[in-house]
Amino acid sequence: MEEQSPGMNTTQDGVGGGEQSEQKVHHYDVSKYERPSVSVDVVMMSLRQRDLQVLLINRRSWPFEKKWAIPGGFVNIDESLEAAAKRELQEETGVQDVYLEQLYTFGDPGRDPRTRVITVVYFALLDSERLQVRAASDASDVGWFSVYKLPSLAFDHEKILQYALSRLRGKLDYTTIAFNLLPEQFTLRELQQVYEIILHRKLDKRNFRKKVLATGILEDTEIKKMEGTHRPARLYRFNPAAERKL
């Protein structure tokens, strides 16, 4: 296993580790009990073609052969959960230092017909710009799908994606989570589109701009983005110093 990537930023809800009640621990003999497998799955979302898309992998073998699935892998014995998620991210997209948070842990017996597998699901948001580079080089059995038009999925992965989407929506207006889907500099129109795509509805331009600018989390770069035959737009940058609320 490679514990590569000194890793940085990411996780939000990060907290430490937990334990078990002493009595149990006291008499517990590791060798006596069958242990479940523990995997880490990573829901990777990005904005592509003005759509919210998720990266899926086509399974080659039983079970759910030929079905699409959320990428994941087993946790190495001396690797943290987050490190395993980052490794997965790196393997699939080649991207590092992206937004990553733990979503939920799914562990129903029987969710995997092979053996008992408990999976800790992480959620990653990739900014579209950096991603473009590597997108073409991906293997053919890896693909991006609109979260609004998903293919039939393996395991309980439909449920997991729905959960990820609702988490994203829920956090949209009291965190700065949306900025993780944009490159460093962006126009207000682009930011509004991110919100519209995620919320899946139109927003009023004036109200949106008023509200966002009022929070002070945006910094004017003094640069204008010229494109096409019309008035150029100001480019803004996220100002982490003003990390209050949106």
Add this chain to the structure above:
Amino acid sequence: MEEQSPGMNTTQDGVGGGEQSEQKVHHYDVSKYERPSVSVDVVMMSLRQRDLQVLLINRRSWPFEKKWAIPGGFVNIDESLEAAAKRELQEETGVQDVYLEQLYTFGDPGRDPRTRVITVVYFALLDSERLQVRAASDASDVGWFSVYKLPSLAFDHEKILQYALSRLRGKLDYTTIAFNLLPEQFTLRELQQVYEIILHRKLDKRNFRKKVLATGILEDTEIKKMEGTHRPARLYRFNPAAERKL
């Protein structure tokens, strides 16, 4: 606290685990990898003595001998995570059918000096009334502690409790989570006290009542609670039919 269920860890014919990138699944052989232990810890909170308290267990043995810890136990191989949490709850408090939600999963290697343990933490809220019954019968190495005056805890359990508390606070005003700490019938004053204890600050009586009643989630029982030498208070009941927002 007996983690029966035969079987042994490791060995098992080449069954792949959860969902991983196809390349890996394809070549994966379970017997080759060491599996972590998986435990479930349950943060149980209740209102006692007009305080928000958490149930802790005093550890008998290494590591963290004599320190207080969040109760927990290992997950049986054919038991769901939630079932394991309910079992734990039942063992420690004898209570069933309480509010229970998954909090977070902690899995840093080395957080338990004995072996690699990944723990899925659940959060339970117990209503004070039903609990009183069994409280006295508890063993001496189990105790309730104010979340505002915690003893020194084992592992990184302090962080976990802080996390649980912030989750509780965060959900307080857009869910009906607080009702789980009250008996079926309660006065508005009692409900307000729940909010005050959790938020750790005073609330305005008139604004609180106005707001809560406006949501329509309370049903007047037409009963009055007489106690002491003063005007009796109306008893209300939670109306699940009106589960909109608080």
Add this chain to the structure above:
DNA sequence: ATAATAGTGTCTGTGAGACAGTATTCT
């Protein structure tokens, strides 16, 4: 009457949402 808690209404400021016209650039 007194003590003790239950119960109630108004005002003010803030923020969300509805809504339409002017500004700037390129061809």
Add this chain to the structure above:
DNA sequence: AGAATACTGTCTCACAGACACTATTAT
């Protein structure tokens, strides 16, 4: 001049928070 997008301000309504007095019961 025309096309295309950037940019801006006002009004209304709902909700949050500040704030003080009357109602009901038991002794």
